[in-house]
Amino acid sequence: METQDRQLDPGLFKPAEIDQQEGEKIAGPPVSFWKDSWIRLQKNRGALISLAVVVFLFAMAFIIGPLVSPHSPYYQNLANRYLGPTSEFWFGTDKFGRDMWTRVWAGTRVSLYIGLLAALLDIFVGVVYGAISGFLGGRTDDVMQRGIEILNGVPYLIVAILAMVVFEPGILTITIALGLTGWTFMARIVRGRMMQLKNQEFALASRSLGASGLRVVWKHLIPNSLGLIVINLMFTIPSAIFAEAFLSFIGLGIQVPEASLGSLISDGAAELRFHPGLLWFPSAIFCLLMICFNLLGDGLRDALDPKMRK
Amino acid sequence: MNGDNVLEVRDLRISFSTYAGEVQAVRGTTFELRRGETLAIVGESGSGKSVAARSIMRLNPDANTIVRGGEILFEDNDLLKLSEKRMQRIRGPKIAMVFQDPMTSLDPTMRVGRQIMEALKKHLGMSGRRATERAVELLDMVGIPNAEARVRQYPHQFSGGMRQRVVIAIALACDPQIFIADEPTTALDVTIQAQILELLRDLQERIGSSVILITHDLGVVASVADRVAVMYSGKVIETGTVREIFYQPKMPYTWGLLASIPLPTADRSQELIPIPGSPPDALDPPKGCPFTARCQYAMKVCAEEMPAYTRFSAEHEAACWLHHDMAPNVEPPAQIGGHR
Amino acid sequence: MTEQSTNGQAGETPVLLEIKDLKKYFRIGRESLKAVDGISLEIKRGETFGLVGESGCGKSTAGRVLVRLYEPSGGSIIYDGQDVGEAKGEAAKILNRKLQMIFQDPQASLNPRMTVGDIIAEGVDIHHLAADKKERLDKVHELLKTVGLSEEHANRYPHEFSGGQRQRIGVARALAVDPEFIVADEPVSALDVSIQAQVINLMKRLQREKNLTYLFISHDLSVVKYISDRVGVMYLGVLVEMADSEKLYDDPLHPYTQALLSAVPLPDPDLENERERTVLQGDVPSPVFPPSGCRFRTRCPEAMEVCAEIVPDWREIKPGHFTACHLYYDARAEQRESQAATAG
Numbered sequence: 001m002e003t004q005d006r007q008l009d010p011g012l013f014k015p016a017e018i019d020q021q022e023g024e025k026i027a028g029p030p031v032s033f034w035k036d037s038w039i040r041l042q043k044n045r046g047a048l049i050s051l052a053v054v055v056f057l058f059a060m061a062f063i064i065g066p067l068v069s070p071h072s073p074y075y076q077n078l079a080n081r082y083l084g085p086t087s088e089f090w091f092g093t094d095k096f097g098r099d100m101w102t103r104v105w106a107g108t109r110v111s112l113y114i115g116l117l118a119a120l121l122d123i124f125v126g127v128v129y130g131a132i133s134g135f136l137g138g139r140t141d142d143v144m145q146r147g148i149e150i151l152n153g154v155p156y157l158i159v160a161i162l163a164m165v166v167f168e169p170g171i172l173t174i175t176i177a178l179g180l181t182g183w184t185f186m187a188r189i190v191r192g193r194m195m196q197l198k199n200q201e202f203a204l205a206s207r208s209l210g211a212s213g214l215r216v217v218w219k220h221l222i223p224n225s226l227g228l229i230v231i232n233l234m235f236t237i238p239s240a241i242f243a244e245a246f247l248s249f250i251g252l253g254i255q256v257p258e259a260s261l262g263s264l265i266s267d268g269a270a271e272l273r274f275h276p277g278l279l280w281f282p283s284a285i286f287c288l289l290m291i292c293f294n295l296l297g298d299g300l301r302d303a304l305d306p307k308m309r310k
Numbered sequence: 311m312n313g314d315n316v317l318e319v320r321d322l323r324i325s326f327s328t329y330a331g332e333v334q335a336v337r338g339t340t341f342e343l344r345r346g347e348t349l350a351i352v353g354e355s356g357s358g359k360s361v362a363a364r365s366i367m368r369l370n371p372d373a374n375t376i377v378r379g380g381e382i383l384f385e386d387n388d389l390l391k392l393s394e395k396r397m398q399r400i401r402g403p404k405i406a407m408v409f410q411d412p413m414t415s416l417d418p419t420m421r422v423g424r425q426i427m428e429a430l431k432k433h434l435g436m437s438g439r440r441a442t443e444r445a446v447e448l449l450d451m452v453g454i455p456n457a458e459a460r461v462r463q464y465p466h467q468f469s470g471g472m473r474q475r476v477v478i479a480i481a482l483a484c485d486p487q488i489f490i491a492d493e494p495t496t497a498l499d500v501t502i503q504a505q506i507l508e509l510l511r512d513l514q515e516r517i518g519s520s521v522i523l524i525t526h527d528l529g530v531v532a533s534v535a536d537r538v539a540v541m542y543s544g545k546v547i548e549t550g551t552v553r554e555i556f557y558q559p560k561m562p563y564t565w566g567l568l569a570s571i572p573l574p575t576a577d578r579s580q581e582l583i584p585i586p587g588s589p590p591d592a593l594d595p596p597k598g599c600p601f602t603a604r605c606q607y608a609m610k611v612c613a614e615e616m617p618a619y620t621r622f623s624a625e626h627e628a629a630c631w632l633h634h635d636m637a638p639n640v641e642p643p644a645q646i647g648g649h650r
Numbered sequence: 651m652t653e654q655s656t657n658g659q660a661g662e663t664p665v666l667l668e669i670k671d672l673k674k675y676f677r678i679g680r681e682s683l684k685a686v687d688g689i690s691l692e693i694k695r696g697e698t699f700g701l702v703g704e705s706g707c708g709k710s711t712a713g714r715v716l717v718r719l720y721e722p723s724g725g726s727i728i729y730d731g732q733d734v735g736e737a738k739g740e741a742a743k744i745l746n747r748k749l750q751m752i753f754q755d756p757q758a759s760l761n762p763r764m765t766v767g768d769i770i771a772e773g774v775d776i777h778h779l780a781a782d783k784k785e786r787l788d789k790v791h792e793l794l795k796t797v798g799l800s801e802e803h804a805n806r807y808p809h810e811f812s813g814g815q816r817q818r819i820g821v822a823r824a825l826a827v828d829p830e831f832i833v834a835d836e837p838v839s840a841l842d843v844s845i846q847a848q849v850i851n852l853m854k855r856l857q858r859e860k861n862l863t864y865l866f867i868s869h870d871l872s873v874v875k876y877i878s879d880r881v882g883v884m885y886l887g888v889l890v891e892m893a894d895s896e897k898l899y900d901d902p903l904h905p906y907t908q909a910l911l912s913a914v915p916l917p918d919p920d921l922e923n924e925r926e927r928t929v930l931q932g933d934v935p936s937p938v939f940p941p942s943g944c945r946f947r948t949r950c951p952e953a954m955e956v957c958a959e960i961v962p963d964w965r966e967i968k969p970g971h972f973t974a975c976h977l978y979y980d981a982r983a984e985q986r987e988s989q990a991a992t993a994g
Contacts, residue, residue: 012636014609015609016608016609016612031807032765043329201753202762205760205823208750219764223761224762354844469933469934471933500704501929502933504930529915533915556919571847571917572875573917584844584845584851585844586848
């Protein structure tokens with residue numbers, strides 16, 4: 001190919017002003033990891049809708065639901081038994097004439113409380129345990145991991161039953177059962193991540209600058225594990241809710257007259273033949289909760305996963 | 311297609327769609343591979359050299375690869391337009407590729423012999439005893455001692471350099487006409503690299519295949535290449551024989567590359583001449599010559615328009631406004647050119 | 651704060667770092683991986699000492715032991731007269747500031763969740779070197795300018811920068827605590843060639859301006875030769891040769907050094923064509939079971955019988971040029987002499 005013969009303005013061949021610093025400039029505002037992930041999350045419709053629904057359900061269960069209805073979840077009125085949805089009882093009534101609307105939201109409160117408890121345990125026990133175990137390594141890690149294995153070896157159900165023998169069945173027994181076993185998965189995940197990260201050069205750099213172990217863990221390793229922790233939380237919550245529902249369903253959890261989604265579903269199942277509404281309403285809310293947390297968890301995983309970057 | 315050429319890439323344009331926008335990886339790349347030669351494609355990260363090579367084999371991920379134009383001519387076909395089925399008959403027996411990382415190029419769960427035999431079976435229909443014999447032959451050819459025993463071993467039982475030899479053996483299994491090596495020695499130690507380069511030179515002499523070698527290491531280029539194509543920001547900016555590129559480079563980027571390497575014979579008191587700044591963003595490439603922002607000879611026209619190629623000899627051409635009649639005369643820096 | 655320097659004769663630059671028979675072993679199951687198996691060297695204040703070798707030779711491990719990322723398994727490190735292993739408490743902290751490190755991987759060496767300003771100021775925070783936020787910010791800005799970046803970069807995140815820029819941030823981070831000695835572990839290996847020169851020039855300039863001493867670890871012989879005053883070659887955990895940079899390349903004594911230099915492809919096609927190459931056969935032996943006697947004997951083109959039996963002694967063959975190789979002395983003869991001396 002030969003040089004073009006087009007007529008070009010000789011002025012174009014004067015030297016151009018090149019600013020060296022231009023080469024170092026970065027366009028656009030600073031983008032932190034969280035902002036980046038939030039942008040990505042917003043593109044996932046399913047996750048956004050789930051987030052909205054979860055927030056809505058929270059609001060309903062704790063604020064709106066009870067406020068809107070004048071009835072109490074415990075008040076029995078046998079004259080009103082087995083009513084379908086009416087203008088007075090929006091979800092109908094159960095076999096003791098109790099308002100289902102307030103009962104369902106009371107049950108949702110219990111489920112959400114359990115979910116929250118599981119999340120808190122994950123964070124305060126699971127993360128800390130895993131971080132210590134993973135970061136220190138060696139003997140300490142060996143011992144701590146054997147501890148987890150022992151805890152895991154005991155079936156969740158046995159613990160619940162034992163708790164029931166000692167205490168009254170109810171919220172307390174579930175809390176104990178969860179408290180002893182619910183956090184172990186998170187601990188393992190965090191441990192794995194710590195082991196991965198602690199030999200990364202940025203952690204080594206911090207240590208060579210003189211940082212203490214605590215500083216390295218708190219300022220460097222944990223922030224780089226937050227993505228993993230949040231994702232895991234989003235899956236722990238529904239699984240805890242499910243576990244509680246199951247316990248209540250088989251009668252080991254919430255007892256009458258308290259309500260939980262599980263016990264409501266259990267009661268409703270018994271009445272399925274003639275009064276299906278008693279099953280549908282709590283089931284619908286329960287399924288909605290589970291699906292939304294799972295979708296949100298999926299969405300967060302995609303948004304926070306650094307491998308999908310650029 | 312010119313009879314001398316075994317492969318022709320014309321004005322190739324490849325982009326990737328990412329969530330941040332369209333990444334223009336290859337923006338009009340043209341080069342030829344002559345029969346029996348080794349062509350080195352040199353460039354730094356972001357130059358598009360690996361993407362161009364993978365495009366020849368159509369190995370870019372389908373999901374987000376956009377072919378914006380150009381053609382790749384091989385045996386009277388445009389490889390960009392062939393169906394996947396027909397590409398499968400080309401990948402392996404006609405064109406083979408060796409990648410950078412020997413750790414991940416081999417399946418860790420399969421014996422090495424079987425991995426070689428897979429190719430033999432699929433493309434040449436060989437089986438059983440004949441295939442095993444050929445596999446042993448190949449391992450021997452690539453310099454693996456005790457080939458008969460080692461053919462039954464797993465990849466983890468080989469060292470990095472040995473694994474790379476196995477990968478080369480698999481690539482050679484069906485006697486391909488074209489052999490593409492993408493940074494084959496970058497992950498290896500210097501003494502192992504020397505072994506592999508010697509092997510590649512040796513094999514080329516014996517088998518006579520045409521080789522495209524992709525690398526950023528100018529030493530490797532000087533060691534094995536016949537001709538060189540220099541890529542920057544998705545474009546080929548200079549091509550020539552290896553002597554022309556090293557001793558009479560015509561483009562400031564090439565000058566910059568050669569001047570920034572500390573030679574063992576160089577004077578320690580002199581500062582190295584780096585190329586300031588960084589390569590342009592592939593999401594928003596500049597409209598003129600991509601090297602303008604970092605070029606100390608840049609003129610106003612450079613930022614406006616991409617220069618045409620100026621031909622200096624049968625093989626040597628470069629795209630630079632400095633060679634236009636109206637441009638001032640510029641000498642390359644003293645360090646370039648000739649033996650030191 | 652006691653400051654003792656080992657002064658040589660008048661006019662000689664004092665030795666800043668002395669490494670004596672340094673060892674670092676890692677336990678793998680029941681076996682021990684001898685990553686560093688007894689190296690000794692001295693580095694003078696203001697010089698650049700290059701440490702070369704291929705992967706697995708232990709050079710990176712040695713560097714990390716120096717900055718106390720690993721505890722040594724044996725031997726001693728004496729910095730400016732102080733034994734590094736014995737230092738405790740306040741003295742240890744001060745020593746820690748003086749020896750800093752620059753890492754290899756521009757991607758992994760910066761915490762992706764922190765702003766560049768925070769990354770650079772970490773040393774300042776840990777050692778309380780700034781009285782208030784303003785002073786801290788000023789320091790960060792100054793350091794950014796020193797490495798050729800601008801003030802506004804302080805609020806950005808590592809992923810927004812190119813590899814070369816990230817390495818410069820790493821340099822700024824190390825400089826923040828006013829070190830005297832910097833261990834640079836493959837600082838330019840992960841960078842493009844044209845960018846390598848930027849970082850190398852920066853390091854040279856900083857050395858002049860701040861009177862820094864460098865231990866430059868790399869597998870890239872050309873870069874090491876360019877930047878170093880003296881060079882040591884490591885193989886499988888031990889030093890095999892050490893000399894002034896020019897002398898090592900002009901007159902390599904040890905067969906491994908010769909093979910290494912021969913293996914480096916030069917960007918000069920005619921030279922490459924004419925060269926006679928020594929290509930080593932075989933692979934590097936495992937550091938768990940290093941060969942008896944001289945470790946290099948399994949791949950050495952000049953191996954003799956004595957190489958398998960006696961570990962070659964570290965000798966000064968020419969002024970300032972050391973090597974451990976049986977080609978340069980007669981170990982057997984010396985053995986016989988000493989036996990005769992004790993007997994007679």
